[in-house]
Amino acid sequence: MPFLKFVEVGRVAYLAGGPSEGKLAVIVDIINGTSALIDGPCSGVPRQEYKFSNMHLTKFTVKIHNGQHSKFVKKAWNDANISEKWEASNWAKNIEARAKRASLTDYDRFKLGKAKQARNRIITQAFLRLRAKAKKAKAGESK
Template identity: 55%
Template sequence: MPFQRFVEPGRVAYIAEGIHSGKLCTIVDVIDQTRALVDGPESGVPRTAVRFKQMHLTKFKFPLTYTSPTRIVRKSWKDAQISEKWAESSWAHKIDARKRVRIDCLSFSIVLIEIQLAAARASLEIS
């Protein structure tokens, strides 16, 4: 099967690193061989340049003209139902599962710290 995920206007990407990590965006324009102009009106990513090393291309794509304004990107995003398709994808399910495990580990650590704190308070009250 030939390669199908090309960097092109309208391709949806997942930002893995940087300020907007964990958010979806769409490629609006290719700036040079290392960066693209992206916009994520539904996910909170402002129109900005992002390095290709910071993002992963998804299988989702919708028709978009070259350097479309944000309002056109938002309308096309909604018409193509990208947010719903992403929520149903196995990639999104795996990311959610990892977040849940992280939250479980964090809550376990908090419980251990609370137990230690309660023991320290009890030892101070006895003294």
């Protein structure tokens, strides 16, 4: 399968490590094989050098030129609706769900477990009823 996400000027990256962890930024310039100049004027990331090992490339890109100023990066970000697209992505939803699970207390986890047990009990009972009906129908056809 070919690569679909390349390190390029205008690529939006999720910052997984370092001082701006958990935010989005745009690659403005490629410095060398291990780092890039990034800028995130809409997400609160200052223009800085960032290592590729601390960022994950997203599928989103903005149309900017090499070394573009922050105000043009911000305009391109808003024109491409990156914030809205990111919030709608499964990646962002999974990050939010993980944070929500991490913030649960012991009692919340207990209540969640009991709710899952009740849901599974209802599903199992419905399945068993349908299976019994199917067996009766099959037994009636074979006679």
